[in-house]
Amino acid sequence: MTDSVLYSVLLLASLGVVAAVVLYIVSKKFYVYENPLIGEVDEVLPGANCAGCGSPGCKSFAEKLVNTEDISELFCPVGGNEVMKQVASILGKEVAEKAPTVAVVLCQGGCDVRPKTTEYQGPRSCAISSLVYGGETDCQYGCLGDGDCVAVCDFDAMYMDEETGLPVIDSDKCTSCGACVKACPRDIIEMRPKNKRDLKIFVGCLNEDKGGIAKKACDVACIGCSKCEDVCPKDAITMNNNLAYIDAELCTLCRKCVPVCPTHSIIETNFPPPKVKKVVEKKPIAKKPVAKKVLEKKVEEKKEVVKKEVEKVAVVKENVVATKVEPENPKTDA
Amino acid sequence: MLKTFPKGGIHPPENKITSGKEIKRMPVPKVVYVPIAQHIGIPSEIIVDRKDKVLKGQVIAKTSGFVSSNIHSPVAGTVTKLDMMIDSSGYKKQCIVIRTDQKDESNFEEKEYPLIREISLSQKDILQHVIDSGIVGLGGATFPSHVKLDLKNDNHVDCLLINGVECEPYLTADHRLMMEKADEIIVGIQILMHALHIKKAVIGIENNKKDAIKVLKEASKGDTGIQVAALQVKYPQGSEKQLIKAILKREVPKGGLPMDVGVIVHNVGTIFAIYQAVQYNEPLTERVVTVTGKKIENASNFWVKIGTPIKDLVEQVGGLPDGTRKIVNGGPMMGKAIKNTDVPVTKGTSGILVIDQNEASRGEPKNCIRCGECVFVCPMGLEPHLLMNLSEKGLYERASNEDIMTCIECGSCSYVCPSHRPLLDYIRFGKNIVKKLQTAKN
Numbered sequence: 001m002t003d004s005v006l007y008s009v010l011l012l013a014s015l016g017v018v019a020a021v022v023l024y025i026v027s028k029k030f031y032v033y034e035n036p037l038i039g040e041v042d043e044v045l046p047g048a049n050c051a052g053c054g055s056p057g058c059k060s061f062a063e064k065l066v067n068t069e070d071i072s073e074l075f076c077p078v079g080g081n082e083v084m085k086q087v088a089s090i091l092g093k094e095v096a097e098k099a100p101t102v103a104v105v106l107c108q109g110g111c112d113v114r115p116k117t118t119e120y121q122g123p124r125s126c127a128i129s130s131l132v133y134g135g136e137t138d139c140q141y142g143c144l145g146d147g148d149c150v151a152v153c154d155f156d157a158m159y160m161d162e163e164t165g166l167p168v169i170d171s172d173k174c175t176s177c178g179a180c181v182k183a184c185p186r187d188i189i190e191m192r193p194k195n196k197r198d199l200k201i202f203v204g205c206l207n208e209d210k211g212g213i214a215k216k217a218c219d220v221a222c223i224g225c226s227k228c229e230d231v232c233p234k235d236a237i238t239m240n241n242n243l244a245y246i247d248a249e250l251c252t253l254c255r256k257c258v259p260v261c262p263t264h265s266i267i268e269t270n271f272p273p274p275k276v277k278k279v280v281e282k283k284p285i286a287k288k289p290v291a292k293k294v295l296e297k298k299v300e301e302k303k304e305v306v307k308k309e310v311e312k313v314a315v316v317k318e319n320v321v322a323t324k325v326e327p328e329n330p331k332t333d334a
Numbered sequence: 335m336l337k338t339f340p341k342g343g344i345h346p347p348e349n350k351i352t353s354g355k356e357i358k359r360m361p362v363p364k365v366v367y368v369p370i371a372q373h374i375g376i377p378s379e380i381i382v383d384r385k386d387k388v389l390k391g392q393v394i395a396k397t398s399g400f401v402s403s404n405i406h407s408p409v410a411g412t413v414t415k416l417d418m419m420i421d422s423s424g425y426k427k428q429c430i431v432i433r434t435d436q437k438d439e440s441n442f443e444e445k446e447y448p449l450i451r452e453i454s455l456s457q458k459d460i461l462q463h464v465i466d467s468g469i470v471g472l473g474g475a476t477f478p479s480h481v482k483l484d485l486k487n488d489n490h491v492d493c494l495l496i497n498g499v500e501c502e503p504y505l506t507a508d509h510r511l512m513m514e515k516a517d518e519i520i521v522g523i524q525i526l527m528h529a530l531h532i533k534k535a536v537i538g539i540e541n542n543k544k545d546a547i548k549v550l551k552e553a554s555k556g557d558t559g560i561q562v563a564a565l566q567v568k569y570p571q572g573s574e575k576q577l578i579k580a581i582l583k584r585e586v587p588k589g590g591l592p593m594d595v596g597v598i599v600h601n602v603g604t605i606f607a608i609y610q611a612v613q614y615n616e617p618l619t620e621r622v623v624t625v626t627g628k629k630i631e632n633a634s635n636f637w638v639k640i641g642t643p644i645k646d647l648v649e650q651v652g653g654l655p656d657g658t659r660k661i662v663n664g665g666p667m668m669g670k671a672i673k674n675t676d677v678p679v680t681k682g683t684s685g686i687l688v689i690d691q692n693e694a695s696r697g698e699p700k701n702c703i704r705c706g707e708c709v710f711v712c713p714m715g716l717e718p719h720l721l722m723n724l725s726e727k728g729l730y731e732r733a734s735n736e737d738i739m740t741c742i743e744c745g746s747c748s749y750v751c752p753s754h755r756p757l758l759d760y761i762r763f764g765k766n767i768v769k770k771l772q773t774a775k776n
Contacts, residue, residue, distance in 0.1 A: 118673050121696045123756045128763045133424025133673055140425055209418070209426075 037066045037091060044086045045076060050154050052077045052177030065091065072096040078155075078175040101176040102194040103157075103169050107143040108204040108267065110164025113219035114139060130185040138217035141206040143167070143188050149180035171198050171269075192248050197270055199253050201246060203228075204267040208241040215263065222265045228257035336541055338566035339576040342713040344746045345568055346503050346667065348542060352626050353506045355634040357514060360650060362441050366408055366641030367678040368394065368430045369421045373476040375401030380430060386413045390440045391617050394430055397465070403478045404468035405430075408619035408639035410438040420673050422663040422680060429678070432641070449517050450613045453528050460529040460612055467611035468618050472603030473497055473508075473572065474664060476682040479608065482598050483529060494526055494535040495581060495592075495599040498550075499565065499572040501540060502665025505685040507622040508602050510635045512539070512546040515606050516553040522609030523560055530598065537562045537602075538581050540571060569667060570744035574599045576713055588740055603684075623647065623679060627688030629655035638679050645675035647686055659694035662687040667745050697754030708747035708757060714740050718747035718757045725764025734768045741765060 041062040048058070053076050055061035065071055071093050076083050081097050088095040116136045120129055126148040134140030145165040150158045157173035158180060160166070167180075171194070181189045192200055203222055207214040211223035224242030236250035237257060246257070246266075258266050371377035378395035388394055388407040395405040411434040418426040434441055455463065461483050470476040485491060496519075500508040512519060523535050537554075539547050541564045554560040563581050570576055575586045577599060584595040592599050600608075603621060610616040619640055626633040631652035638647065644661065648654055654661075654675075662669040663683055708718040716737060724733035738761060747757040 121694075122759045123699070125763075128759050131763060131766060132670070134420065134426070140420075 035066055038062050040090050041065055041087055044083055044090065046078045046083065048078055048154060050078060050177040050179060052175070052179065077177055100194040101191040102171050102174045102198065103176060103180055103189050104192050104200060104202055105143070105167055105169060105188060106190055106202065106204055106206050107166060107188050108220045108265065109137065109139060109142040109218045110166050114142065114217065127185050139207055139221065141186065141208060142218065144186065148183045149189060152179045152183040154179065195253065199271060200269045201251060201253055201255065201258065202267055203244045203246055203265055205265040206243065208243050210242055214242070220263050220265050223263055225262060227260045227262065228266060231256045231260050336564055336566040337580050338568050339571060339579040339713060341715050342711045342746065343568040343570065344711050344749055346749065349503045350506050350542070351504070352624050352633050352635055353509055357510050357622055357635045357637055359444065360636045360638045360642065360647070362409060362434055363639060363642045363646050364434055366432050366434070366639060367419050367643060368405060368408065368432065368641040369419070369678060369680055370395045370405060370428050370430065372405065372680040372682065373403045373470040373478055375399065375478060378402060378405050380416060382413050382430065384413055384416060388413060388432060391619060401478055401481055403470050404466060406468055406617040406619050407432060408641050409434045410440050411435040420677055422670055422672055422677055422683070424673055447614055449521065451521055453525050455612060457529045460525060463612045463615065464608055467616070469604060469607045469611055470681050471601055472607060472621055472681065473601035474668065474682050474684055479600070479604055485530065490596050491530060491532060491593060491598055492534065492596045493582060494523065494530065494532050495577060495597055496523060496535060496537040496602055496605060497572060497577055497599055498537055498539040498546065498602040499577060501569045501572040502667055504626050504687050505624050505665045507624045507635055507684050509543050509546055511606060511622050512602055513549055516549045518609045519602055519605050520553045520557065520560065522605035524557065525608060525612050526600065526605070527559060533559050535560045536581050538565055538577050540565050540567045542567045570713055570742065570746065573713070573742050573744060575742065588737065618681065621681065623683055624685035625651045626685065629690055630688055640681060641678045643675065644672065644677050644679065644686055648675060654688060657690045658688055659691045660689040662689060668743065699755050700753040702755060703753055705752060707750045707752065711746040711750050713744060713746065714742060716741060718761060721764060722755065722757045722760040725760045725767070730764060730767050730771060733764045738764050738768055
């Protein structure tokens with residue numbers, strides 16, 4: 001009994017020793033040298049494997065960073081400057097600093113402002129329906145609303161607004177990896193600099209049709225009136241093919257273009273409330289004629305009331321009945 | 335047993351409502367919208383300007399490359415605009431808008447030319463006439479015809495195939511043309527045989543057009559080089575590759591052209607256009623269009639000026655019936671739904687099909703049940719269910735290896751699928767991406 005226990009322990013122990021020797025020899029013989037820096041850099045990278053940097057994944061980007069001498073053109077959009085600084089300190093190389101960007105949707109043509117003129121029955125994918133035709137509305141530049149961009153977003157930063165049928169980007173979650181930009185067959189999504197407090201001004205339209213046609217297809221389309229171009233103090237707005245474009249580098253976020261746009265196709269985001277005051281200032285101007293009418297009506301009503309009461313008084317006088325109409329009299333006097 | 339191609343194919347209900355209706359002449363439209371991209375290849379170059387007076391048959395857009403074509407004014411009138419219009423592609427494309435001159439008599443003259451049998455032009459002149467007249471394949475692919483005529487010496491073409499198959503349901507444009515212009519078509523074939531130095535020509539016609547077979551047999555009696563082949567009724571026999579396989583039993587290699595197996599294929603409509611171009615120097619400005627649909631009152635075939643808006647055609651047959659759901663440019667299998675009725679007729683428009691609610695609705699796609707129907711009917715021997723899966727998942731390299739590019743987009747797979755899967759939609763999408771990847775590689 002004790003013998004069999006002893007033999008089996010010995011057998012297994014000797015097997016273990018043999019295997020250890022074989023493994024040791026193999027690991028020495030077939031050893032592949034890997035630069036330890038690659039592992040270190042990989043640790044620092046976000047590990048999202050989003051391919052926003054151009055490499056298929058974070059590991060291969062780490063390899064690229066280590067093996068390339070000049071890494072000033074390589075950039076991890078998800079990690080941003082912070083991660084790139086860490087990478088630079090590990091590798092002892094210089095990296096370029098880039099202003100953070102965020103994706104924006106250049107279309108505001110929701111269901112309420114852009115009426116549908118046709119119906120599409122095929123598979124619900126922007127890439128496929130864009131092969132077939134120009135979209136369910138009369139605007140062939142706008143969002144198709146099938147959500148290819150949302151499907152590719154790895155960071156949960158996008159969702160389709162059910163009311164408008166347009167994608168919405170959560171600026172806080174957006175890492176500007178650029179996957180949605182590539183997925184959109186209409187090039188509606190653009191990367192724009194994420195300024196201080198995420199302030200942005202951009203033209204939310206890509207319609208290149210002439211004003212009348214564009215306006216007919218969509219209430220908030222850019223009609224190419226170039227009012228914004230005239231008002232811009234920094235020449236940041238250019239007109240091309242009946243469409244305004246705001247150059248983010250030149251734009252100083254002065255917001256002069258926003259109120260002049262007749263179709264409200266210029267979008268401003270995250271600006272503080274003073275803007276609301278401006279709107280309030282503008283509203284009375286638009287409502288003045290209405291107010292006048294109301295005033296006139298009120299005056300007329302008052303006149304009628306006075307007339308009626310004068311008549312009443314007359315009747316009262318004629319009948320010579322001493323009814324108490326005193327409480328009303330002071331009102332007419334007033 | 336009648337000839338046909340061996341692999342796959344389907345037989346949808348024929349619905350050839352208009353096969354007995356003579357081709358009527360459409361009244362000249364008040365305004366024509368002539369797109370400059372009516373053919374495969376490079377769009378033509380506009381050579382007229384706003385407010386220019388143009389004559390009927392005058393070149394208004396010039397060919398801008400080898401695979402391109404001239405475009406002529408279908409009416410006499412004034413160019414009012416060079417505008418962007420939605421065409422059958424569903425996108426806005428450059429169009430030349432011409433208002434018809436009501437006083438110009440040439441607009442309203444009925445041209446019935448007497449038959450000319452003698453072929454007096456040399457090979458070179460015939461080619462030049464075809465180029466000048468802007469002739470493209472009228473079967474629907476709109477491939478510029480002169481490219482097929484301009485052969486290099488190392489091609490040994492020995493047979494000319496004439497495509498009178500018209501396998502699409504509903505359409506009868508080619509059928510009627512064969513019935514009414516049989517002699518002209520035979521002369522047109524002789525012109526091509528002369529130009530290409532070919533001794534043998536075969537006209538392929540499906541057996542549901544027995545009258546056309548008879549008429550063409552009668553017309554071709556004098557010429558021993560021309561045969562008429564009756565074919566079994568099967569879709570997509572009108573496809574070039576399937577037609578060659580059916581009649582000559584030759585197989586066009588993968589990625590190759592019919593010329594590689596010594597064949598040239600032309601549609602009967604193209605043959606008639608070539609006849610008119612060569613014998614009368616008449617440019618291609620009108621074509622036969624079938625306007626049809628189950629609920630259309632006066633469905634018929636028409637000679638239509640290129641550029642006529644489709645709403646004019648619909649008016650001609652008694653307007654859109656109630657419950658119209660879809661208007662298709664072309665046949666029900668390969669045609670494309672149009673966005674609105676302002677879309678103009680182009681050189682490739684063989685029919686306008688009006689479909690109602692019941693026929694237009696597509697079933698809700700369900701899971702693939704692996705029944706293999708799509709594989710069974712694919713005329714190219716592909717596996718549509720696999721190709722759809724691959725392009726849905728973005729595995730384009732594998733899709734390319736599975737020969738996605740050889741798909742002829744006939745739509746037989748989507749037609750038979752019991753789960754209503756959008757097979758062709760995805761395959762077409764995959765083809766598009768694979769094509770882009772291939773051009774990026776080269």
